[in-house]
Amino acid sequence: xxxxxxxxxxxxxxxxxxxxxxxxxxxxxxxxxxxxxxxxxxxxxxxxxxxxxxxxxxxxxxxxxxxxxxxxxxxxxxxxxxxxxxxxxxxxxxxxxxxxxxxxxxxxxxxxxxxxxxxxxxxxxxxxxxxxxxxxxxxxxxxxxxxxxxxxxxxxxxxxxxxxxxxxxxxxxxxxxxxxxxxxxxxxxxxxxxxxxxxxxxxxxxxxxxxxxxxxxxxxxxxxxxxxxxxxxxxxxxxxxxxxxxxxxxxxxxxxxxxxxxxxxxxxxxxxxxxxxxxxxxxxxxxxxxxxxxxxxxxxxxxxxxxxxxxxxxxxxxxxxxxxxxxxxxxxxxxxxxxxxxxxxxxxxxxxxxxxxxxxxxxxxxxxxxxxxxxxxxxxxxxxxxxxxxxxxxxxxxxxxxxxxxxxxxxxxxxxxxxxxxxxxxxxxxxxxxxxxxxxxxxxxxxxxxxxxxxxxxxxxxxxxxxxxxxxxxxxxxxxxxxxxxxxxxxxxxxxxxxxxxxxxxxxxxxxxxxxxxxxxxxxxxxxxxxxxxxxxxxxxxxxxxxxxxxxxxxxxxx
Numbered sequence: 123x124x125x126x127x128x129x130x131x132x133x134x135x136x137x138x139x140x141x142x143x144x145x146x147x148x149x150x151x152x153x154x155x156x157x158x159x160x161x162x163x164x165x166x167x168x169x170x171x172x173x174x175x176x177x178x179x180x181x182x183x184x185x186x187x188x189x190x191x192x193x194x195x196x197x198x199x200x201x202x203x204x205x206x207x208x209x210x211x212x213x214x215x216x217x218x219x220x221x222x223x224x225x226x227x228x229x230x231x232x233x234x235x236x237x238x239x240x241x242x243x244x245x246x247x248x249x250x251x252x253x254x255x256x257x258x259x260x261x262x263x264x265x266x267x268x269x270x271x272x273x274x275x276x277x278x279x280x281x282x283x284x285x286x287x288x289x290x291x292x293x294x295x296x297x298x299x300x301x302x303x304x305x306x307x308x309x310x311x312x313x314x315x316x317x318x319x320x321x322x323x324x325x326x327x328x329x330x331x332x333x334x335x336x337x338x339x340x341x342x343x344x345x346x347x348x349x350x351x352x353x354x355x356x357x358x359x360x361x362x363x364x365x366x367x368x369x370x371x372x373x374x375x376x377x378x379x380x381x382x383x384x385x386x387x388x389x390x391x392x393x394x395x396x397x398x399x400x401x402x403x404x405x406x407x408x409x410x411x412x413x414x415x416x417x418x419x420x421x422x423x424x425x426x427x428x429x430x431x432x433x434x435x436x437x438x439x440x441x442x443x444x445x446x447x448x449x450x451x452x453x454x455x456x457x458x459x460x461x462x463x464x465x466x467x468x469x470x471x472x473x474x475x476x477x478x479x480x481x482x483x484x485x486x487x488x489x490x491x492x493x494x495x496x497x498x499x500x501x502x503x504x505x506x507x508x509x510x511x512x513x514x515x516x517x518x519x520x521x522x523x524x525x526x527x528x529x530x531x532x533x534x535x536x537x538x539x540x541x542x543x544x545x546x547x548x549x550x551x552x553x554x555x556x557x558x559x560x561x562x563x564x565x566x567x568x569x570x571x572x573x574x575x576x577x578x579x580x581x582x583x584x585x586x587x588x589x590x591x592x593x594x595x596x597x598x599x600x601x602x603x604x605x606x607x608x609x610x611x612x613x614x615x616x617x618x619x620x621x622x623x624x625x626x627x628x629x630x631x632x633x634x635x636x637x638x639x640x641x642x643x644x645x646x647x648x649x650x651x652x653x654x655x656x657x658x659x660x661x662x663x664x665x666x667x668x669x670x671x672x673x674x675x676x677x678x679x680x681x
Contacts, residue, residue: 148673149187150646151180152196155654156638157203157622162615167201169644172672177640199667200652202618203637204368204645205585206625209512209533209575211293212372212396213346213379214253216354218579219361222252224288225582230257230264230272233288238280246283249343253289253579255297258439258545269321270441270452274299274330287340292437293580295333296340303328308339315339317460319442334436334460351382359394363677365583366647366666369395369635371575371625373481373512374431377407384417387425393676395424395645397629399431399481402469403461412469415476428630429479430469431512434461435489438515438542438549443486446518450551457486463496470500470509479630481510481533487518487558494524503529510573510628513538514565516550517558526569531628533573534562536592536612536620537581543606544597556607562592563610573628574620585621589653590661592617600659614654644673 148169155163156177166183168176168191176183187193222240227233233255240250257263257271264272277286278300285302289295303309310326318336321329332339346354362370375383375398386392402408408430416428436442436458441449444457461482470480480502484490490511497509507529514525514532525532539560547555565572576588587598592612595605605611612620626636634643648668653661669677 147175147188147191148644149184149191149193150196150201151184151193152199152201153652154196154201154638154646155203155618157619158637158639164638167638167644169673172644172674174638174640174642174644177638196648199648199650201638201646201648203622203647204635204669204671205366205621205647206369206371206636207362207367207575207578207583207585208371208573208621208625208628209373209535210370210578210583211374211580212358212370212398213351213354213375213382214293215361215579215583216356216358217251217346217350218253219357220354222250222288223254224252225254225291227255227260229260229262230276234276234280237277237286237288241281241284244284248284249302250281250284250286251288251344252286254291255288256291256439258548268323268329268331271295271321271329271331272297273323274303277330285343287344290437290440291580292439294337294437294442295331295440296337298330298332298340300330302340302343303330306339306342312339317458319458333440333442334458346376346378346382348378348382348385351379352386355379355382355386356391359392362394362583363669363671364666366585366649366669366677367394367583368645368647368669368671369397369625369629369631371573371629372396372398373483373575373577374399374401374403374433376401376404380407380427383425383427387423390422392424393671395419395426395635395671397426397428397631399429400427402430402432402466402480408469412472412476412478416478426629426631428477429481429510430473431481431483432461432466432469433483434466434493435459435484435486437485438546441549443516444484444489444492445486445516445550446488446491449549450554451548456488459489459492463492466493466496467500470496470502473507474502474505477505479508479510481512483512485513485515487516487521487554490514490517491521494521494528494530497528497530498524508571508628508630515560516554517561519557519564522561522564522568522570525565531571531573532565533575533628534560534620535575535577535581535588536560536562536617537576537584537588539595539606540587540591540597541581560595560607561610562612566612566616571624571627572620573625574617575625585647586649586653586661586664589614589617589621590658592620593661594658598662618654644670646670
């Protein structure tokens with residue numbers, strides 16, 4: 123085993139030093155999973171001009187290789203179809219790498235310490251940004267809380283000379299300090315934007331917490347420029363390759379991000395395949411694009427703009443996911459509606475002319491029902507619309523069959539179950555958790571197409587954690603031993619397909635991507651273990667050894 127690994131490393135090192143040459147065949151031998159039912163694994167593939175030209179047995183494929191081909195012997199490593207990130211936020215992912223990472227904070231005190239430290243390194247007056255805090259995951263509650271969230275007071279005391287904006291892990295809430303609110307004119311007289319929440323204390327003063335559309339008030343401090351968006355996207359691209367991601371479904375890009383993506387693609391700097399959903403929250407941006415034909419990647423191009431993303435509700439952690447019945451741990455609210463149903467129907471109807479796909483964020487069961495109602499009203503079934511509901515996280519049981527009947531894809535994030543399930547039961551109660559939360563098996567059995575992503579940077583982009591969550595239905599610490607609602611798990615074959623072929627289908631790209639088949643684009647993710655057979659806990663100890671896009675090596679893990 124060790125000999126094979128050294129042989130593979132030597133071969134990889136030689137290949138990585140060579141200049142890319144599409145005309146030169148690449149032979150890869152070893153164990154290669156295809157994500158196809160008919161032939162689940164093969165011994166070799168031959169890549170010619172960026173596509174799989176031969177797939178099958180070692181003798182068959184090696185015999186077809188030209189005399190001057192390159193050769194990668196996998197040894198003990200294992201190849202899979204290139205992993206597709208089914209739902210993430212590309213520019214935000216890159217930006218998160220530049221800001222304070224609050225995911226590791228165990229308490230509000232930790233966050234205050236991190237910000238205090240940042241003020242010593244950042245010039246006075248400059249904005250300090252961070253993301254990743256989640257009050258339901260802290261080991262203790264802050265001293266001062268309103269509506270279950272911290273107030274800005276302690277934060278403001280350590281950051282008087284810096285505007286501070288700290289995004290919640292779910293992306294649907296933010297905490298601003300006093301300096302930020304003063305700079306933006308947010309005070310007791312500020313009107314709450316429709317579809318948003320400004321949390322206020324008993325005296326009517328803002329606590330610093332903003333939910334949903336109210337976060338738009340922070341835009342002057344946090345908005346991308348085209349240059350900063352391009353930089354963030356390139357940072358995200360490098361990180362995606364490191365994690366074996368060859369394609370990325372970008373779930374909601376604003377005008378600046380779209381311009382940055384177009385510019386990067388035109389310059390040849392976009393190597394990651396990006397399927398970007400245009401933000402329907404921006405009415406002028408939506409109006410501009412919906413009257414034009416989609417942009418679809420061809421040849422050396424990597425960017426596809428063929429869909430819109432609307433956001434119908436918030437998130438469970440903020441109690442802004444829109445529910446039919448009040449929250450179990452806060453009966454005074456049923457969540458927040460953040461998009462107008464009539465406008466969604468109008469966009470869906472207009473999408474027919476040029477064949478745009480409409481994807482709608484819906485986490486709460488009421489939001490899912492309303493989106494399904496909109497799809498039914500818009501009568502999209504006359505074409506292959508493949509409308510997606512992003513998250514489809516909490517459903518009433520009767521809506522499961524409607525997904526299948528209406529041809530709607532459930533775009534899930536299996537790792538959310540691992541992260542959220544321990545506290546989500548407090549929000550929804552036992553009955554709703556068991557009957558309609560994270561019901562992947564029920565959706566599959568009903569004939570619903572699934573897609574699967576991580577929602578990065580809400581969660582880390584790690585596809586192995588996503589795979590583990592899908593098959594184990596446990597936290598990433600391995601609890602509980604029997605798994606949460608274990609009967610809803612995916613098999614390992616289904617989990618692999620949910621990260622490859624099913625995601626390609628969800629983007630109308632199944633003829634080009636998602637499985638190892640002759641004629642498809644040669645995207646591969648190579649791991650140092652066989653996640654289809656190793657013991658469950660070992661999945662989380664698996665590393666990405668190499669990432670290949672279009673037959674070109676874009677990442678190699680060096681020893």
